[in-house]
Amino acid sequence: xxHRLYGTLVISNPALSEAGxxxxxxxxxxxxxxxxxxxxPGHKPEINNRYNSPVSIxxxxxxxxxxxxxxxxxxxxxxxxxxxxxxRPQRAGRYAVLPNGTLSIQxxxxxxxxxxxxxxSNEYGSSLLTVPVIIIAYPPRVTSGPVPATYAKRGxxxxxxxxxxxxxxxxxxxxxxxxxxRDAGLYRCTARNxxxxxxKITKLS
Numbered sequence: 001x002x003h004r005l006y007g008t009l010v011i012s013n014p015a016l017s018e019a020g021x022x023x024x025x026x027x028x029x030x031x032x033x034x035x036x037x038x039x040x041p042g043h044k045p046e047i048n049n050r051y052n053s054p055v056s057i058x059x060x061x062x063x064x065x066x067x068x069x070x071x072x073x074x075x076x077x078x079x080x081x082x083x084x085x086x087x088r089p090q091r092a093g094r095y096a097v098l099p100n101g102t103l104s105i106q107x108x109x110x111x112x113x114x115x116x117x118x119x120x121s122n123e124y125g126s127s128l129l130t131v132p133v134i135i136i137a138y139p140p141r142v143t144s145g146p147v148p149a150t151y152a153k154r155g156x157x158x159x160x161x162x163x164x165x166x167x168x169x170x171x172x173x174x175x176x177x178x179x180x181x182r183d184a185g186l187y188r189c190t191a192r193n194x195x196x197x198x199x200k201i202t203k204l205s
Contacts, residue, residue, distance in 0.1 A: 016041050044125030045074040047118065054132040058194055063105040065131050067118035075121050078103045081114025081133075110135050140166040140191035145200025150187075152179040152204060160202060162189035179204075 011018055024035045048068040057063050067076060076088040078097055088097045094106045101120075105112060118129040144163035152158040160174040170191065176183050183204060190199040 042124045045069045045120040047127045047129045051131045056134045059137040065103040067101040069120040076101050079117045139196025142198045142200045145189050146202035150202050150204045164191035
């Protein structure tokens, strides 16, 4: 919508059809003055790639997080979990933002875990990409698994619990609502990450 307010022309939510040259004309008994303004279409940058799940990496490996924008003439910066901001291109110790917008971290450590945010901005606005990063330093351990032998009664629900420790405490429960003879057998609780695997077995009778 276009409306005039005290000599100011206001264009709300401008469309491409409203691009062009606008002329402001002032006139009185002494003469006339004129100014022209060119309205050009523009839009905020978009980030083309996405991370649909946290990025997991082993302690000591190199990490590369991509941030691909649809235009080259854009200001791009990464914010680290510590709050440090790195602009493109920039290098600071183990951290570097490459000319293509990729954040590179050499020899990751446990304190590098957290959320990394890429901001692509220009005069029209900005877009954000947030990437959670998990640094895996140890294999998981099943600290409390089901007992070696579990006995069930027909028609009575049975629950098999499993507690594992990775970066957090993970609790998994398998519930068999109406056990029958077909449910008898071996059941394995398995915890796995990129470093290793651990498991516990119970026999259901």
